[in-house]
Structure formats: structure tokens, C-alpha cells
Amino acid sequence: MARKRTKLGDRSARHDSAYRRAKQEGFAARAVYKLEELDRRFHLLAPRRRVLDxxxxxGSWMQYAAGRVGDEGLVVGLDLRPVELALPPWCEAFVADVDELDPQSLVDRFGPFDVVLSDMAPKTIGDATTDRLRSEALFERALDIATMVLRPGGHFAGKVFQGGGFGGLIERMRLTFSQSKPFHTKGTRAGSAEHYLVGQGRRAG
Structure with missing residues (x-):
């Protein structure tokens, strides 16, 4: 694996109310409430949809998506680390590096997707400029994958640390989707540069 990733909010010592709520409700991480907020705001998930995470x-996003798409849908998850949760039969999680992934192989195996989600974040080193550049590179890779695997009309939501390239990413989103918007979830830490860029209605072609 060429690169390690960590989630900005997944800290084992951070047992706040959202963490406790997630554990009580059977979710793997508090990040599930960020996806729930994105879904409620942008209506990304629905029964029978095919989702790439x-x-x-x-695994908390897979858990939430599985409940929303139901047993006639599909949720495929990719990460450098194996997901060790028990997931419903319409979910599959794979160990994979997005930099080495052939998106067409996903389409060949599963068909086009309705939704692509990305909660990827770089392993931070404490230098804000470097961390944000790495985050933007991961976001661009996620957007590349989404462009290749989404059906026309499909949706995308990806995490990025806001930096100097943020405006360019928004412009690229606008070229790719009929509607696009940055969104800062309530579950994000105060003062964090973390944003989600959401694209709805992938343009054909």
C-alpha cells in the first residue's frame, strides 16, 4: 500500500456525545452522523441505489448506506484497512489503494453506480499547507473515480481540507455535475478546514 490514511475525527480517546451515541446505536464511528447530515440535506441515498464508499x-458509512439502500441496493467499500464489521449481504468491503485502482474494473463487476462517497483524508503531519495539498490530491482522485463509475445523473460527495486549491475543485465539480455545493457538517470540529463538496446530477459524456 502506497499511502496510509486516517480519518480526521476518528480518535480513540475522543469519547464525546456523538461517539457514545454512535456506539449505542451500533455504528462503528461518529462519522456516521456527517453522512446522515449530508444525506438529509442533499438526498443522496434511496432504496435500490448502488453506492461506492x-x-x-x-465501516460506519457503509452501515448507514446499507440501511438507506435496502436489500435491493448495493454498497461497495474500499479502504487500505479491512472493515471487520458484520455487514448485510448487499455490502462488500475490499482492501484497495485508490491510487492503484482501475475504476473500470468496478463497473465491469458491479455495473455503474448511483452514488460515490469519499471520506478519505491524508495522514496529517501537522503542516497545514502540506496536509491540505494531500487532501486535495485525494479528493481529486475520488472525483476521477466518481466520474468514471457514476451513471449519468449520479451523485458524489467527497471530503477535502479547504486550502488554496479549493476554488479550482469547486469549478471542476461544476463542470462535472448539474449542481455542486460545498458543505460544512455540524459534526465537524470547530475551526476545522474540513468540508464536503457535493455534486448532484453527473453530466452525460
Whole structure:
């Protein structure tokens, strides 16, 4: 594996109310409430939809998506670390590096996807500029994958640390999707540069 990733909010010592709520409700991580907020705001998930979750470990986004798409849908998760949760039969999690992934192989195996989600974040080193550049590179890779695997009209939501390239990413989203918007979830830590860019209605062609 060429690169390690960590989730900005997944800290084992951070047992706040959202963490406790997630554990009580059977979710693997508090990050599930960020996806829930994105879904309620942008209506990303629905029964029978086919979902690709990039950076899926430890599995809370897969758990939430599985409940929303139901047993006639599909949730495929990819991460450098294996997901060790018991997931419904319509979910599959794979160990994979997005930099080495052939997106067409996913389409060949599963068909086009309706939704691509990315909660990927780089392993931070404490230098804000470097961390944000690495985050933007991961986001661009997620967007590349989404462009290749989404059906026309499909949706994408990806995490990125806001930096100097943020405006360019938004512009690229606008070229790829009929509607695009940055969104800062309530579950994000105060003062964090973390944003989600959401694209709805992938343009044909």
C-alpha cells in the first residue's frame, strides 16, 4: 500500500456525545452522523441505489448506506484497512489503494453506480499547507473515480481540507455535475478546514 490514511475525527480517546451515541446505536464511528447530515440535506441515498464508499474504514458509512439502500441496493467499500464489521449481504468491503485502482474494473463487476462517497483524508503531519495539498490530491482522485463509475445523473460527495486549491475543485465539480455545493457538517470540529463538496446530477459524456 502506497499511502496510509486516517480519518480526521476518528480518535480513540475522543469519547464525546456523538461517539457514545454512535456506539449505542451500533455504528462503528461518529462519522456516521456527517453522512446522515449530508444525506438529509442533499438526498443522496434511496432504496435500490448502488453506492461506492471510498475510504470506508471502519465501516460506519457503509452501515448507514446499507440501511438507506435496502436489500435491493448495493454498497461497495474500499479502504487500505479491512472493515471487520458484520455487514448485510448487499455490502462488500475490499482492501484497495485508490491510487492503484482501475475504476473500470468496478463497473465491469458491479455495473455503474448511483452514488460515490469519499471520506478519505491524508495522514496529517501537522503542516497545514502540506496536509491540505494531500487532501486535495485525494479528493481529486475520488472525483476521477466518481466520474468514471457514476451513471449519468449520479451523485458524489467527497471530503477535502479547504486550502488554496479549493476554488479550482469547486469549478471542476461544476463542470462535472448539474449542481455542486460545498458543505460544512455540524459534526465537524470547530475551526476545522474540513468540508464536503457535493455534486448532484453527473453530466452525460
Amino acid at each position: 471510498l475510504g470506508c474504514w471502519p
